[in-house]
Amino acid sequence: MPRMRMNQAISAAIADEMRSDPDVIVLGEDVAVAEGPFKTSEGLLEEFGPLRVRDTPISEMGFLGAAVGAAATGLRPVVEIMFVEFLGVALDQLSTEGAKFHYLSGGLVKVPLTVRASVGAGLGFGTQHSQTLESWVVGTPGLKLAVASGPANAYGLMRAAIRDENPVVVLEPRRLYARREEVTVGEEGIIALGRARPVVAGDDATVVALGSTVGAATEAATAASWSADVIDLQSLQPWDREMVYESVARTGRLVTVEENPLSGGWGADIVAAVAADLFGELKAPPLRITSPDVPVPFGKELEERYMPSSAYVGEQVTELLDTGRVPPPWWQREEITT
Amino acid sequence: MSTPLERRLALQQDRRVRYERMVEIRTLENKVQDLFDEGLVHGTTHLCLGQEAVAVGVAAAARTTDQVTCTYRGHGVALALGLTPVQLLGEILGREAGSIGGIGGSMHLCDPEIGLMPTFAIVGAGIPVAAGAALTAQVRGTDDAAIAVFGDGSTNIGAFHEALNLAAIWKLPVVFVCENNQYGEYSRIDLTTPVDDIACRAESYDIPSAIVDGQDPDAVAEAVSGALDQARGGAGPTLLELKTYRYAGHSRADTAPYRPEGEFERWYEKDPIVNFGRRLVDEGVLGDNGVEEVEAAVDARIDAAVELVLASAPAPVAAMFANVLAP
Ligand SMILES: Cc1ncc(C[n+]2csc(CCOP(=O)(O)OP(=O)(O)O)c2C)c(N)n1
Ligand SMILES: [Mg+2]
Numbered sequence: 001m002p003r004m005r006m007n008q009a010i011s012a013a014i015a016d017e018m019r020s021d022p023d024v025i026v027l028g029e030d031v032a033v034a035e036g037p038f039k040t041s042e043g044l045l046e047e048f049g050p051l052r053v054r055d056t057p058i059s060e061m062g063f064l065g066a067a068v069g070a071a072a073t074g075l076r077p078v079v080e081i082m083f084v085e086f087l088g089v090a091l092d093q094l095s096t097e098g099a100k101f102h103y104l105s106g107g108l109v110k111v112p113l114t115v116r117a118s119v120g121a122g123l124g125f126g127t128q129h130s131q132t133l134e135s136w137v138v139g140t141p142g143l144k145l146a147v148a149s150g151p152a153n154a155y156g157l158m159r160a161a162i163r164d165e166n167p168v169v170v171l172e173p174r175r176l177y178a179r180r181e182e183v184t185v186g187e188e189g190i191i192a193l194g195r196a197r198p199v200v201a202g203d204d205a206t207v208v209a210l211g212s213t214v215g216a217a218t219e220a221a222t223a224a225s226w227s228a229d230v231i232d233l234q235s236l237q238p239w240d241r242e243m244v245y246e247s248v249a250r251t252g253r254l255v256t257v258e259e260n261p262l263s264g265g266w267g268a269d270i271v272a273a274v275a276a277d278l279f280g281e282l283k284a285p286p287l288r289i290t291s292p293d294v295p296v297p298f299g300k301e302l303e304e305r306y307m308p309s310s311a312y313v314g315e316q317v318t319e320l321l322d323t324g325r326v327p328p329p330w331w332q333r334e335e336i337t338t
Numbered sequence: 339m340s341t342p343l344e345r346r347l348a349l350q351q352d353r354r355v356r357y358e359r360m361v362e363i364r365t366l367e368n369k370v371q372d373l374f375d376e377g378l379v380h381g382t383t384h385l386c387l388g389q390e391a392v393a394v395g396v397a398a399a400a401r402t403t404d405q406v407t408c409t410y411r412g413h414g415v416a417l418a419l420g421l422t423p424v425q426l427l428g429e430i431l432g433r434e435a436g437s438i439g440g441i442g443g444s445m446h447l448c449d450p451e452i453g454l455m456p457t458f459a460i461v462g463a464g465i466p467v468a469a470g471a472a473l474t475a476q477v478r479g480t481d482d483a484a485i486a487v488f489g490d491g492s493t494n495i496g497a498f499h500e501a502l503n504l505a506a507i508w509k510l511p512v513v514f515v516c517e518n519n520q521y522g523e524y525s526r527i528d529l530t531t532p533v534d535d536i537a538c539r540a541e542s543y544d545i546p547s548a549i550v551d552g553q554d555p556d557a558v559a560e561a562v563s564g565a566l567d568q569a570r571g572g573a574g575p576t577l578l579e580l581k582t583y584r585y586a587g588h589s590r591a592d593t594a595p596y597r598p599e600g601e602f603e604r605w606y607e608k609d610p611i612v613n614f615g616r617r618l619v620d621e622g623v624l625g626d627n628g629v630e631e632v633e634a635a636v637d638a639r640i641d642a643a644v645e646l647v648l649a650s651a652p653a654p655v656a657a658m659f660a661n662v663l664a665p
Pocket of ligand 2: 489490491517518519520521522523
């Protein structure tokens with residue numbers, strides 16, 4: 001098993017799909033000659049040439065729309081949106097066009113498109129380049145959504161996304177690009193969309209994390225006096241109800257760990273489903289550990305507080321277990337806001 | 339220490355101050371690079387080294403009641419409009435002394451008093467917003483105007499085209515200032531854009547345009563002034579293409595390996611600071627030692643600003659909760 005950085009794993013996944021399928025093409029800003037601003041298309045231009053690996057102008061609506069058109073007519077484009085915020089200027093093509101083609105063609109047209117975007121805080125890119133924005137994607141039927149939490153699942157999810165017959169968005173927490181781990185490559189490394197990954201096993205709670213928060217949740221659970229199942233959700237649309245339900249039915253407690261504002265965060269869907277379907281099995285109210293309802297700030301300490309840390313996850317879960325109640329978030333505890 | 343407004347008025351009245359401001363921009367950008375290299379700054383930054391004349395020319399032409407939108411490569415425009423080195427460095431370093439208290443960072447500056455609207459980190463986003471500021475002037479019947487400053491690469495995004503069209507049909511008092519620094523990120527302009535001159539894009543919107551030497555602050559000021567006069571007079575928008583050059587890489591991490599050999603050197607012959615300094619000495623506006631005097635004064639000012647900023651407290655955690663919604 002090769003050890004790779006997450007950006008290398010992404011390049012490798014795309015390269016493997018390009019080798020096996022000549023319809024796979026890559027589009028994005030500075031993805032070809034420069035091999036991607038985050039080096040997520042290393043070696044692709046060299047191996048596959050300029051017909052299939054293309055630098056685009058700064059025209060997200062144009063090239064994402066072109067990718068929708070190419071996907072609908074036989075290609076399998078992989079589009080890079082450098083920072084997920086840039087999807088904002090192209091969202092129509094993805095959400096209102098591409099996501100609806102299959103439906104609006106009576107099932108005759110397929111859009112096997114992969115849209116990759118870097119997400120998240122932690123690197124000091126400031127308010128307009130640090131959000132996670134799953135919420136822009138998750139409420140749109142017709143789209144699938146996966147979120148990588150490290151090199152291995154970045155590889156596996158990417159390959160599954162490129163093979164999928166639907167438009168799939170793959171979000172990549174930017175601060176993990178340099179993270180290294182062993183990656184299972186080849187067919188065995190492919191991870192089915194919609195399947196979560198058990199990371200840590202335990203009995204007191206089910207901690208569901210996604211992308212950048214998997215690390216904090218895992219660290220917290222490993223260091224704590226309590227024991228918990230830590231589940232890396234990996235896919236949000238669809239999400240793995242089976243694994244989450246099986247775990248919560250056993251532990252009786254659900255915790256989500258989210259790097260996004262409290263309002264409208266992905267955890268709300270998980271909590272709502274579990275509360276409705278497993279009401280009788282719960283020993284405590286579900287706890288959502290999130291960022292506050294503010295734009296992502298710049299200053300280093302502020303940005304670090306914005307993202308749920310392992311220490312914070314540890315404290316919140318401990319208090320939930322001790323009191324049987326949902327503890328207030330840090331910004332209420334410290335009386336900064338109500 | 340002068341206020342932002344005083345700094346702006348001085349620049350408008352005095353070409354010596356324009357020279358000094360260009361030196362200030364360059365010195366400060368170099369200082370920012372040093373601070374990054376020393377690991378004192380979080381995040382990224384986009385320097386405008388080489389593009390000082392654009393910033394100063396625009397600020398010399400615009401009134402303080404005109405609104406300016408600019409990009410993440412905005413340190414120069416902000417300083418030229420009047421933002422103080424302390425406000426700028428404070429923001430870049432995440433300190434309370436920053437123009438928005440340190441929660442924005444390098445890409446997010448603002449000072450309404452001098453017409454600096456919140457700067458934009460999304461390519462093209464400031465162009466329609468400038469048209470909107472011009473709409474305010476038109477609806478309210480003031481004779482203010484707006485200026486959008488944006489890069490060459492931004493003219494490939496829809497916002498640019500939509501804003502020009504809108505401004506043209508409504509005859510909005512806005513000047514579109516494209517700083518063509520030859521690159522968008524790591525790609526040379528001709529690899530992403532089929533036309534040699536951005537200015538020609540105005541034609542399809544029936545907007546007048548001009549190509550201007552962006553390395554000459556006098557030429558920039560004159561062109562922007564002329565376009566602003568037209569705009570205030572009800573003639574509508576103008577597109578100005580300012581030919582300039584980005585001396586540094588796109589951002590902190592970029593060493594610009596894609597740049598052809600000799601290109602930087604060719605552009606450096608047109609260096610805005612060297613040439614304008616020479617011109618002012620020839621004209622007698624600067625004395626024989628004027629260049630050295632300005633450099634020494636600016637160095638001292640920037641060193642003092644760095645000291646002040648390093649003594650300023652980092653933005654407190656509570657600051658992230660302020661100003662999310664207006665009361
Ligand atoms: C919508 C959008 N797409 C991509 C980016 C990433 N990006 C930031 S700056 C830049 C290059 C812009 O080039 P140009 O407009 O020429 O301005 P310059 O940086 O040269 O000043 C790109 C692609 C962005 N910020 N926003
Ligand atoms: Mg440019």
